[in-house]
Amino acid sequence: MSDPRETQYDKLPAGRRAGELTLRELLRFGWRQITSMRTALVLLLLLALAAVPGSIVPQEGVDALAASRWRDDHPRLAPVYEWLGLFDVYGSVWFSAIYLLLMISLVGCIVPRTLVYWRAMRAQPPRAPRNLSRLPDAASYRTDESVDEVLARARTVLGRRHRVRKAEEGAADGAVSAERGYLREAGNLVFHLSVVVVLVGFAIGGLFGYKGGVILVTGDGFGNTLTSYDDFVPGSLFTPDQLDPFSFTVEDFEVDWLLSGRAAGQARGFSADVRYRETRDAEEERYDLRVNHPLTIGDTDIFLIGHGYAPVVTIRDGEGEIAYNGPTIFLPQDQSLFSFGVIKAPSAEPQEIGLEGVLYPTFGMTEEGDPVNLLGKAVDPLLSVLVHAGDLGMDEGASQSVYVLDKGDTEQVEDEDGKPLRLDLRPGDTVELPDGLGSVTFEGLEDWQRIQISQTPGKLIALGGVVMALVGLLGSLFIRPRRVWVRARQDGDGTLVEVAALDRSGGGDVVPVLEDLVAALRGDERGNQPPETKRDGTS
C-alpha cells in the first residue's frame, strides 16, 4: 500500500474513549477503507471467486434449457440455488454488489490520484538528496573539469529526455535534478478509468439491448416487429420503438457438404442469399449472410446461426379438403440433421390429424436392418411419421408448442395388424390413411435458417474502453519513471562528480542508466579510471 494515509489514525479528541467514532469519522474511515488498495485487491479476488459458480451451474441467460434441465434433475437443491441466484450469477445481487463496490473503490481511487498527478505534473523535480552516495544506485568519478562545466553538461545530457529542475539562484547546491516517466501514472489513471468506461458500455448493452431469434423457411419474409420473433429477450430498459423498420427475405440457402475425406458428411460454407430493405420504402439490397459475416442494418445486427430442414407436407382430410399444406420446421437432433418434428392439421374432418416423426435427409439401412441417417445433405430424404387422430387441444386458447403434439385426447392410428401405423414417405409419395381419415403427401424438402437478430448498444463504448485500457496499461507497465541526480563539487585539485538514479516503478534496473549517464557526462575523456558503481542488488 503506497498510501501512507491508510496507516495513520486520526488523533482522538480528549474526552472520548478510544474506539468511539463520530458518524463523520466513521464515514471517512469507511471511505478510506473502501478506496484503499488492499480493498481493491480483496474485491478483485472476490470478483474472480464470485465468477466461478457461473461456469459450473447452468446459467439461465446462457443456456436456459440446460438450466431448466438441471432444475428438474435436482428438485431439492434447485430452490436453494434459485434463492442464491446461482442460475443468474452475473445478474445476482451479490455479484453486482462486488463489482459496484469495486467501481466505487475505483472512482474513489482515480479522482484523488488524478488531482495528485495534476499537481505533480506541474511541480519541479525534487532537489537532490544531501548524500547521493547513500542511494541504492549511485556512481562517482573524478575529473579535471570545473564544477560548472560538469553541471552544464549534465543539464544538456539530461535535458534531452528528462524534465530538469530549474537552476536555483543563490542556493546553488551544485546539483542537477531530473525526472522522467510522468506518463506512467497517466497510463495508470487511463487504465483504471477505462475499466469504468467498459463497464458503462457493457451495462448499456444489457439495459437497452435485445436479442431475438426467428426460424425462417427459405423464401419467407421477415418484418422487424415484436410479433415476428419466435423468442425475444429484451434488456430491462428496452422500448419497442428501438426496432429498426427493416425487412428481409432469405431467397436462397446453400450448404457446402464435404462428401469425401475424413470429414465427409460435415457441412461447411453456409451461405444465405438475403434481400433486405432498410425501411419499408427503401431500395432492396442484397447480402450474402454467412457465419462470421453478419448483416448490419442501422443499429441492428443479423446473424445466421443455425439451419435445418422443413418437410413440405399436404394433409387431406376425410372429406378431401386440404387440411394442412406447407413446410413444417423439423428440429435437428444431431450434426447430421436427423430431425424430429410434428405436423398438425386441427381443421381436418371428421377427426383432427397429427403426425409425429423423424426425417432422414439421406436414408439408409445398417447391416442389421435398422434405419439410419447417412448424411446431412438431403440426397435421399425419408419422412417417417406416426399418425394420431382426435382432439389436438389447439382450440383451448392455451399456447402450445409447435414442436410437440398434445396426445392427451388423441388416439394412435393403427394399421390392419393392429400395430401403430408408420408412414414412410419419400418426396412425391402419398399415403391414404385408414378409416377414411384422409391422406398424407410428402411434397419435398425446404431449408430453414435460424436467424439471430440483436441490438447491442454501447458495444463501441465497451470496445473503445478496452482499447483505451490496453493503451493505458502499456504506459503503466512499461514506462519507467525515474529520478536522476548529478552533483559536482570541488574536491582537492579536481572535481568529484556523484551520480545517482532512483527507479520509481519498483521494477526497473538503473545500473545501465547510470553507466550511460556517466559515459555521456565524461564525454571524450577516455582513459580515466572507471567510475565506482555501487549497487544494492535487492530492490
Next chain:
Amino acid sequence: MTDAAWETLSNQAVAVCGVVYFLALISHLVQWTALRKLPVEAGAEAPAPVAVGAGAPSVVEDTAAHEPDVERRTALFGRLGLLLTVIATAVHLVALVGRGMAADPNRVPWGNMYEFTLSGTFVVSLGYLLLNRRFGLAWMAPIVVGFVVVVLMVDVVWLYDPVAPLSEALYSPWLVIHVVSAVIATGAFTLGGICSVLYLVKERRPARTTGYLARVPAPAALDRISYRMHAFGFPVWTFAVLITGPIWAHQAWSSYWSWDPKEVWAFITWVVYAAYLHARATAGWKGRNAAMLALLGLATLWFNFIGINFFSTTSQHSYAAPAVAEVGKVSVEAPASAGGELAQPLGR
C-alpha cells in the same frame, strides 16, 4: 505432399521432438547433478539477471572455476541441453506446420485441444529460448524442458485428435489473432509462474549454498523476472480475451460477451493477474503473496486451457467438445424433450 502425408509427418515430428526434449532434459539434469556437490562461492550466486545484460558469465562458469573437470563437463552438458532444446523446438514447429498443412483447406493448427496444447508448449519453449540470453535463464532449463515434456506427453496420450476441418465459426482472421495472442500470453504467464514457484521455494531456504537452488537467482531477482513476464503477458492477455475474443464472438455468435465458461475463466484469469499486479504494488502483499497470486493465476489459466473442457459441456468454444447442437435458444416454448438439441448450429 498429400494431407495424409502431412499428418503422418506431424505425428512423427511430435514423437521426435518429444524424444529430443527428453534428451535435452537428461542433459540438463546431468549438468545440474554434476554441480550438485559444488558449493556456490560466496558472492558467486547467479547474478541478478537484470543486472547482467547479455553476455554475462553464466552460472556454470562462475561456480565451477576451480574444478576444470567439472566445469568442462557441466558446460558441455549445458550447451548440449540448449542445443537439443533448439533442435526439439524446431521439430516442434515442423509438427505444428504439418498439422496445419494436413487439414483441408490448410489452416492454422488450432482446431482442437491437441493442437492448442501443441502450440502452447511450443510457445513456452520458444519463449524460453528467446529470453534465455537476455534474462540469463540457464537455470530455468530443466524446469522448462521438463514441463514441456510432461505436457506434450499428456497431449499425445489424452488429447490426441485426428486432423479435421475447423468448424465454420473458426474461419476468421480474428481466430488467428485471438489465438496467437492467447497462446503467447499463456507462454509468458507459464514462464513467469515457474519463476514464482522457484521464488517461493528459494525464499524458504535462502541460505543454501549447494545444489540447484543455490544457483537459482536470488528471490528478489526471481521476483523481478517473474514480474516482467507477467507485465508482458497481462496486456497480451487483455488483448486476446477482452478485445479480439469479443470481436470474434460478436461476429460468430452474435454476442460479444455471453458468460460462456471459457469466457468466464478467461475473465477470472485476467482478474487474478490484475490482483497480482496490485499485490506487487502493495507493501504487505509483495513477494510471497504476490507469488502465490501469480500461481493462482496460472492455475486458472491452465484450468481454462484444458480443464474446463472436461468440466462443462455448454462451452461454445467448439474445440472444447464436439459441438453439441445449439440448445434452447431456438424456441422459448419448446419443452426439453422435443426441443433438446434443436437447431443445427453452424460451426459451433
